[in-house]
Amino acid sequence: MLFPLIDENPTRRWPFVTVGLIAINSLLLLAMIGLDPLTHNRVFLEYGFVPQRFTEAIGSGEAVRIDLADLVASSPEAREVLEKSQQDTTVILPGTLTAALGTIFSSMFLHAGFAHLIGNMWFLWIFGNNVEDRLGHVPYLLFYLLGGIFAALTHWGTATSTGALIPTVGASGAVAVVLGAYAVTYPKAQVRCLLFLFVIFFMIDLPALVVLGIWITFQLVQGIGALHVGLDGGVAWWAHIGGFLFGMAIMPLLSMIIPDKTYQAVFKEERSFQFDPRRHDDFRF
Template sequence: MIPYRDTIPLRYTPWITWGLILVNFLVFAYSEWLPLEAHNYFNYLHGLVPARYTFPEWAGKAGFPAGDYTPFVTSIFMHGSWLHIVTNMWMLWIFGDNVEDRMGGVRFLAFYLLCGLVAGGLHVYFNPQSLVPTLGASGALAGVMGAYFFLFPYARIVIWVFFLPLFVRVPAIAFLGVWVIIQFYKITTPAATGDHIADVAWWGHLGGFSAGMLLYRLFLLPERNEPEDSPFTRWDRRAE
């Protein structure tokens, strides 16, 4: 099943959400344009490699610049494949605009980056020996989803049942709750150990989501904070 859209109307143009999507696609296009060797070097230099920070002697011998923490930010804008970036940006398109609606552009950008930093830090903590460069906006996006979980719990997420002309509507609290359960399940499998088969930063996802839940209130604009019985927070009856 693939999320198609949500049912929360926008009040303001989500310039930052659109800008983040554009920047992510531009960075991905640039990396894909590079020759293979340069492409791999680009990913290792600007992606988040946990061992780079937990084993500084190895990092120095491997040629990583000392004291360079920019990958905690740059990795948020990098992706490993077309499927990876399209999936992430589609989710940001669905959830980001409404959260930006409540925070305003500048606060939303700061919130997005902070959640990404927390996600990256948690990934490094739980995968200290990993030599795999972590790429993707998933941690920052998870923070946006964490904020959405509390801001619009009864919005409806329209889901397309894959391979069938069937669309169903489910409460956001249920959709995102299932997503969290999947992340918890994944951290109990070998995919979370940081070894050679690890391809998804599950701990980073949970870290970003937790940061979003805990910090979102600090970024809300008071003048955009609707009362609890507003159509932006209550169950969207029109979607039934």
């Protein structure tokens, strides 16, 4: 197992957007801590991305009905709350396109727990600050959100019949966009990683392209396996794959459109030097 800790790739601007995204995701998870398991699952159904809901929205426009009891069947705590409350277990999700599209955005900021949140936000912090530094704050935010949409649609296009009714939450699709962008922009940047081999672990420095190449290869293996057996294992593998490919494809185009502020700043500093033959220091080597 390979886990990135930090990259040796300095930035010139403070990553306001990356920090803001981490803060929003963290605050929303903290806000959901007090919810009982049943309400927790209702929130995921209503604000998570349910592939079948999007299918109905672009087709018949009919509402999607999901039995909450089936969704929480594997959770003893949720079943206990459900039995005590004696409430209606049917959740009706509007089939309008506006509502379905809205859940693509809202699902990017919801997480199933602290481990889910920390994993996504850690990768976003390590690799997102450099991508934000290269693109600028506003273009980076739009890139992140649009990539998240593409990742969700990739998941929708590959969802199995059973997975189509399961809500998808998490920023991993949008974070994968950032990883793809970093891979093509800073492939040689050194990333310090923690390498686990059975019960032994040690530090190792690897190029970003190697680290992220290993990451996307794992996603591909898992994603292809999920398609083969018709199961997703609770992870939207193809959202990760779609997001990563989106980042790799779009980042070079954005780099051609958006000037490199770092290069411009260095070039400006070099041009600001004025040769003065009257100064003796100018002839020292």
